[in-house]
Amino acid sequence: MPARGRASSRTRMDVDSADSIDAGAVKKAILNRLHGRTLLPELVGLDAPFDSVFSLLSRTVASAEGNTALLIGPRGSGKSSIVQKSLDMLERNHRGTQQTSGTPSYHVVRLNGFIHTNDKIALRDIARQLLIKQDLEDILIGSFSDAFTYILNLMRTSGDEASMPPVLFILEEFDLLAQHPKQSLLYTLFDIAQSQQTPIAVLGVTARIDVMDLLEKRVKSRFSHRQIHACNAKTLDDFILIARVALSIHSSDQQQHQITKAFADTFNSKVSELLSTESVLSYISEVFDIGKDIRQVLRTFVVAVSKISDSQPYIDIAHVKPAIARERESAKMQILGSISLLDLCLIISMKSLVQSGNSKYNFEMVYNEYKTFMSRHMIAASGGGAMKVYKKPVALKAFETLVELEIVRPILTSAVLSEAGSGASGRNDLLAGSAQGVRAPKEYRMVQLMLEPGQVLELVSQRLDVPVVIKRWAQQ
Amino acid sequence: MSTEDVNAQLSEKFPGRSEQIDQLLSLLGEPTDASPGCIFVYGPSASGKTTVLQSLFSHYQAGETRMAYVSSVECFTARLLFERTLNAWAGHVPSKENAYSNYRKCDSLVDFVARVSELLGDEEQAETHYLVVDQAERLRGTSVLTSLVRLSELLGLRANVCVVLVSTVVWDKFRVRHGGATDPTLVFFPRYTKAQTLDILAHDCPTGEPPGFFLTFVDALYEVFHRNSTSVQELRHLVAMLYPKFVQPVFEGQATRSEFSRLFKLCQPYFSAASERLYLREISTSEWQRVAPASAKNRAEDVAQAIYELADGSGSGIMDLPYYTKFLLVAGYLASYNPSRLDMQYFARGRDPSAKGRKRKRQAEDSLGGQKRQQLLGPRAFAIERLLAIFYSIVAEAVDSSVDVQVQIASLVTLRLFTRTSSGDRLDGVKCRCNVGLETIRAISRSVQFEVDRFLYDFA
Numbered sequence: 002m003p004a005r006g007r008a009s010s011r012t013r014m015d016v017d018s019a020d021s022i023d024a025g026a027v028k029k030a031i032l033n034r035l036h037g038r039t040l041l042p043e044l045v046g047l048d049a050p051f052d053s054v055f056s057l058l059s060r061t062v063a064s065a066e067g068n069t070a071l072l073i074g075p076r077g078s079g080k081s082s083i084v085q086k087s088l089d090m091l092e093r094n095h096r097g098t099q100q101t102s103g104t105p106s107y108h109v110v111r112l113n114g115f116i117h118t119n120d121k122i123a124l125r126d127i128a129r130q131l132l133i134k135q136d137l138e139d140i141l142i143g144s145f146s147d148a149f150t151y152i153l154n155l156m157r158t159s160g161d162e163a164s165m166p167p168v169l170f171i172l173e174e175f176d177l178l179a180q181h182p183k184q185s186l187l188y189t190l191f192d193i194a195q196s197q198q199t200p201i202a203v204l205g206v207t208a209r210i211d212v213m214d215l216l217e218k219r220v221k222s223r224f225s226h227r228q229i230h231a232c233n234a235k236t237l238d239d240f241i242l243i244a245r246v247a248l249s250i251h252s253s254d255q256q257q258h259q260i261t262k263a264f265a266d267t268f269n270s271k272v273s274e275l276l277s278t279e280s281v282l283s284y285i286s287e288v289f290d291i292g293k294d295i296r297q298v299l300r301t302f303v304v305a306v307s308k309i310s311d312s313q314p315y316i317d318i319a320h321v322k323p324a325i326a327r328e329r330e331s332a333k334m335q336i337l338g339s340i341s342l343l344d345l346c347l348i349i350s351m352k353s354l355v356q357s358g359n360s361k362y363n364f365e366m367v368y369n370e371y372k373t374f375m376s377r378h379m380i381a382a383s384g385g386g387a388m389k390v391y392k393k394p395v396a397l398k399a400f401e402t403l404v405e406l407e408i409v410r411p412i413l414t415s416a417v418l419s420e421a422g423s424g425a426s427g428r429n430d431l432l433a434g435s436a437q438g439v440r441a442p443k444e445y446r447m448v449q450l451m452l453e454p455g456q457v458l459e460l461v462s463q464r465l466d467v468p469v470v471i472k473r474w475a476q477q
Numbered sequence: 478m479s480t481e482d483v484n485a486q487l488s489e490k491f492p493g494r495s496e497q498i499d500q501l502l503s504l505l506g507e508p509t510d511a512s513p514g515c516i517f518v519y520g521p522s523a524s525g526k527t528t529v530l531q532s533l534f535s536h537y538q539a540g541e542t543r544m545a546y547v548s549s550v551e552c553f554t555a556r557l558l559f560e561r562t563l564n565a566w567a568g569h570v571p572s573k574e575n576a577y578s579n580y581r582k583c584d585s586l587v588d589f590v591a592r593v594s595e596l597l598g599d600e601e602q603a604e605t606h607y608l609v610v611d612q613a614e615r616l617r618g619t620s621v622l623t624s625l626v627r628l629s630e631l632l633g634l635r636a637n638v639c640v641v642l643v644s645t646v647v648w649d650k651f652r653v654r655h656g657g658a659t660d661p662t663l664v665f666f667p668r669y670t671k672a673q674t675l676d677i678l679a680h681d682c683p684t685g686e687p688p689g690f691f692l693t694f695v696d697a698l699y700e701v702f703h704r705n706s707t708s709v710q711e712l713r714h715l716v717a718m719l720y721p722k723f724v725q726p727v728f729e730g731q732a733t734r735s736e737f738s739r740l741f742k743l744c745q746p747y748f749s750a751a752s753e754r755l756y757l758r759e760i761s762t763s764e765w766q767r768v769a770p771a772s773a774k775n776r777a778e779d780v781a782q783a784i785y786e787l788a789d790g791s792g793s794g795i796m797d798l799p800y801y802t803k804f805l806l807v808a809g810y811l812a813s814y815n816p817s818r819l820d821m822q823y824f825a826r827g828r829d830p831s832a833k834g835r836k837r838k839r840q841a842e843d844s845l846g847g848q849k850r851q852q853l854l855g856p857r858a859f860a861i862e863r864l865l866a867i868f869y870s871i872v873a874e875a876v877d878s879s880v881d882v883q884v885q886i887a888s889l890v891t892l893r894l895f896t897r898t899s900s901g902d903r904l905d906g907v908k909c910r911c912n913v914g915l916e917t918i919r920a921i922s923r924s925v926q927f928e929v930d931r932f933l934y935d936f937a
Binding site for chain 2: 028029032033035036037038076077081111113115116117118122125126129294296297300303304307308327330332333335336338339340341342343363365366369391392394395398399402405406407442444445
């Protein structure tokens with residue numbers, strides 16, 4: 002991983018004069034970090050969990066211990082980074098022995114509860130990852146633990162002596178793996194780890210704090226109950242530090258991309274300056290206060306970083322600000338910002354229907370409301386503008402664009418839901434469930450407006466081309 | 478080609494989209510740059526999402542094997558989507574030679590992940606592979622969506638894969654229940670503003686026509702139509718339909734190009750027809766072309782008349798039902814919308830509904846204009862027996878016994894004019910609902926000299 006981008010920087014260096022700064026390489030290194038393709042050079046506030054994970058895994062590799070543990074922490078708190086960094090470090094420590102003996106000194110098997118949706122799939126993939134080429138179809142018929150032991154024994158005989166290399170099992174989305182029927186995968190893994198015949202380490206990674214409750218009693222009794230907790234950044238300073246680490250040039254980058262120390266220092270001081278700017282700081286603290294998701298912050302900087310070029314080798318705040326503005330905007334209001342006046346009138350009709358106590362309504366009711374209002378106020382407005390009352394089919398077409406944007410959503414009754422089954426759940430248009438004939442013509446399907454009355458007012462006040470009459474109607 | 482060149486070229490090609498193109502280009506970077514795992518492109522329809530993305534990727538020279546474009550309308554199962562993607566990335570085209578087989582069979586996520594990592598190899602300098610999924614909102618409710626959002630995470634750190642989801646629906650409505658994935662980078666395509674719309678339509682200027690004149694026309698048309706639809710597609714259609722009519726008087730020597738308001742006045746009947754008939758596609762393009770061109774010779778009323786007749790003529794053919802079946806349909810409508818407690822008043826033989834006492838009238842007025850009247854709530858289910866009773870009541874003469882009413886009801890159900898609401902295996906107590914609108918019922922009643930409005934309760 003760390004070697005990524007080396008080749009390109011070399012070729013670029015040949016072209017450029019030797020002392021010029023290779024902005025492309027800097028950009029690439031930082032972008033890789035922002036997108037999570039490479040790890041951050043240092044883990045902020047995660048030293049304790051990292052030490053536990055690393056020592057656990059290295060004890061299995063070095064002294065053939067069987068170990069089981071769970072790494073628990075909220076999304077985005079750095080669990081995967083801890084695991085990855087531990088594995089990287091193990092690889093570095095054991096690279097020497099691997100080269101001398103010719104066979105790998107340990108194996109890593111990664112399972113993800115998200116991909117490996119049942120034990121059979123998981124088993125097949127374990128075999129694939131352990132590079133067992135043999136056709137497994139006939140073994141897979143038997144019980145899981147038999148098949149699994151068979152696979153491990155294949156490994157044993159393929160080695161020189163009877164002892165087999167340790168296997169590190171990384172189980173991501175552990176909670177999903179625990180939902181497999183009978184939990185035979187987890188049972189077998191924990192059982193083997195406990196029984197000392199084969200040195201394996203099982204590290205479950207999950208975001209669920211109550212994951213222990215998901216385990217069956219027999220599985221739980223074989224688990225070591227070792228829980229390692231990774232937390233989100235505790236203070237805002239830590240949070241900002243993570244962003245700074247991601248955006249700065251580090252000594253490892255300097256060596257890799259032949260970046261002069263002077264350039265790195267100016268670059269880093271510019272980054273610190275950027276992060277202490279009022280607007281950026283308030284944005285970061287907003288994210289910290291709401292979700293503590295560092296990935297959101299890093300994502301915001303992507304566009305600005307990708308603008309780094311030889312002529313402009315530093316992160317420019319001018320590119321950060323629009324990205325922050327984009328993050329803050331409400332997508333729903335944005336997409337509604339430019340709807341046609343007729344659409345807006347229909348939205349206001351629905352709002353006034355809601356205010357008069359209707360929790361659900363159909364197109365006919367909305368159109369009736371619209372028509373009543375228009376006919377009542379057209380005389381008053383006749384002096385001002387050319388507002389016409391649109392006919393029903395035209396209004397229906399406008400209504401359907403609102404449905405397409407899912408600003409208006411059909412109410413699915415339980416009868417329709419059960420009739421439509423799971424297959425139609427992806428459909429949200431007015432015609433959902435119509436094949437069964439259980440629903441009325443689409444003008445009569447009950448719908449709901451997915452906007453608050455306040456949002457409707459905001460929408461109306463945002464626009465400049467709304468006639469006064471309509472504005473007043475919205476404010477009623 | 479450098480990124481800047483692509484940027485300039487595309488921005489010129491797509492007026493008003495330079496901000497989005499710039500944002501996308503900086504997100505995607507150069508082929509070997511790391512790219513975000515998932516980009517979510519959203520915006521209303523006809524805002525150029527798919528077109529911009531496709532030409533963007535073709536400029537990337539990723540069109541060959543590094544970009545897979547799938548539409549979730551076509552690929553409605555996970556397997557189709559995965560196999561299409563693999564085909565595109567592997568450069569495999571199903572053809573006669575390979576018996577139209579796919580690159581690999583792949584029907585689960587675990588297979589897909591394994592195949593993709595095989596395909597992309599383990600190079601340090603892998604170029605980004607892109608997967609563009611159009612109409613991504615249809616993937617919701619399946620596990621495919623979650624797996625696509627997290628694809629780069631699932632493939633491991635080395636894989637350089639970027640999934641671009643395209644949708645008209647905002648991301649808020651995509652958030653997966655089972656958390657996990659981070660929010661993708663959002664790219665918003667707004668609707669075109671007026672100036673941008675005019676820029677786009679300027680490309681449509683017919684050869685030989687002065688662009689300035691054409692644009693003045695488009696401008697005027699935009700002012701007329703933007704209040705009910707701001708979609709560029711709709712406007713383009715209208716321009717293509719209306720412009721020939723508009724310039725016709727110029728060719729016939731009845732007006733000059735400088736007399737804009739006069740031309741506009743001549744074209745007025747077409748505009749009013751277009752606002753409904755053309756916009757709703759009630760008149761097809763070929764029918765429209767047969768309509769007489771605007772000229773000083775034709776009176777405006779005649780033209781309007783001709784247009785309306787055209788539209789009516791195309792619509793009424795489907796209602797050419799047998800005489801008694803028409804009555805059955807009307808009876809169904811009445812049964813669907815009238816409350817059954819008033820059937821006695823309306824349909825009892827020998828009574829004239831309009832002569833009924835004041836009591837009913839007052840009731841009607843009470844609820845008239847109410848938000849819960851049946852007219853607004855839609856048709857209710859009725860029992861076949863009630864339908865038959867109303868039918869025999871509204872048919873003036875004694876019905877010929879050879880008319881098999883039950884067969885006619887069955888055929889109305891087949892035609893979807895009635896929908897059956899009771900379950901299909903029930904033989905007795907069948908319930909139906911009338912599926913037809915008031916306008917159609919009025920037209921049908923007129924054709925059999927039946928005054929349906931006298932029998933409708935609480936209609937406005």
